[in-house]
Amino acid sequence: MKAPGDVDIPDLGLGTFVPDAGAAPLSRMLAAQAAIELRLALRQGEQVLLTLVIPVLLTLLLVLGSLVETDGSGRADYFLPGILALAIVSSSFTGLAIATGFERKYGVLKRLGATAMPRSVLLGGKTLAVLGMEVVQLAVLAGLGLALGWEPRGALPGALVLVLLGTAAFAALGLLLAGTLRAEATLAAANLVWFLLLLGGGLLLPLTRLSESAASVLQFLPSAALADGLRAAFQGGTLFPAQEALILLAWAVLAFAAAVRWFRWE
């Protein structure tokens, strides 16, 4: 006789559980991990707000409005590189840090660490998911920018290198944050840093709008290097923005080394 609410158990026939263990190919693990990370990021309202909605709204506000003055160049040309840099900081730093912090809190990292998937593949999956998110962001924001009159000039390969270096630097910083602080502290810190960099880190406005002494220090921030490098690359500079690339590379190496050293999985 069955009580209401009883679980119907299908036949677990003889031999169902005969052991046949083994790891899948690394490529399959990487693809599966990247796919779920990206799906979860796109599904989560806060993440989409941070990575897409806010940059889109800022683009509309800055380019169509007259809230902030430009230096005389076209409004879209003036603001778009910084907004692209902001989008990269949003997904590779703030979004990654918050998600990873809570995965650590809820034991997801520990649980995945008990599977056949090596930790390098987990980090690789996260990286691919961030890059996938950036493709979506750049497509949306560049499309919007072009529609609003953005005329990017100059070398696309240079910009691409900066995007990759910036992603590496901010992802390493995000993982460092998520792997050392409590999830709630990571949430607060990642949002605060995002906001500070937006205003004073060269994202919204070039550092040239600030005092010279402040700019001389702030130019070494990864956000300033990324945004200024993108401005240089898109505003027709012929030379590769080597100084900015070097600054980002240095941040990436240092933050990665620190994350390897201090990241705690549980």
Added chain:
Amino acid sequence: MQPSAVEVVGLVKRYGDILALDDVHVDVPAGSVLAMLGPNGAGKTTAVEICEGFRRPDAGTVRVLGLDPDRDARILRPRVGVMLQGGGAYPAARSGEMLRLVASFAHRPHDPATLLDALGLASVARTPVKRLSGGQRQRLSLAMAIVGRPELVFLDEPTAGLDPAARHATWQVIEGLRRDGATVVLTTHFMDEAERLADTVVVLDHGRIVAKGSPRELTRAGMSGQVSFRAVAGLDLSGLGAVLPSGTQVSEPSPGRYVVQSPVDPELLAAVTGWCARQNVLAQDLQVQRRSLEDVFLELTGRELRS
């Protein structure tokens, strides 16, 4: 004799001043089920997590499938299934999605849909993990542990918080694993679970093993069970003592209530009721109490298991 799937020798683990594990020895033959029984804080999870490679012991050696769980983690992880307390699924992932993810790490996994069905989770396959009930989460976690067809499975409190039906489903899976040759190490504080599922029970308390053996050995050894009944007060019990095995204690703790303390088996019961018949005494409220693992634990530690 089967080779050992897990071999733990002289295991010691300290957290600061607290001795979490104190000279623990455990041997789990391949293809058997071992249950670690004990109250919260006894060291069960610490012991299991050392075997899983999550923690390093301070002393002693651990071999899992003949390998070192820390140094050989890369080789062991694909062969060992793990169910952690708390689950560890992405809260925002759907349960089916989560199980498919873990399945994609194994070279020949179970069909995730079949497994969800077997554990009564088919109807919540599209429900995010954070909206599952505690019991559903537990079963998803069990599914994640076994989806890769592991040789050895560690289940940390697999039935905590489950309703009877879900508990039964979990037991069936564990019995299926044993039947088909997998090795299972589980922790529990349910006596009936250990008695039903385990070939070997290890009773842990304050990081020490206080008893070890098959459920039968544990319930038979040491102090006995008892038979009690009511009858007219003041019976002469010397005759009853004479027909019972030596060492049996017979007493009348309160007027008209009689207690026979002895390992309880059919012969003892026949001897007691036969004596009553010869005395023309009607034994009422006849109660047979065999020792359960619950009693064993109480005797060994002086505490209730779930206090």
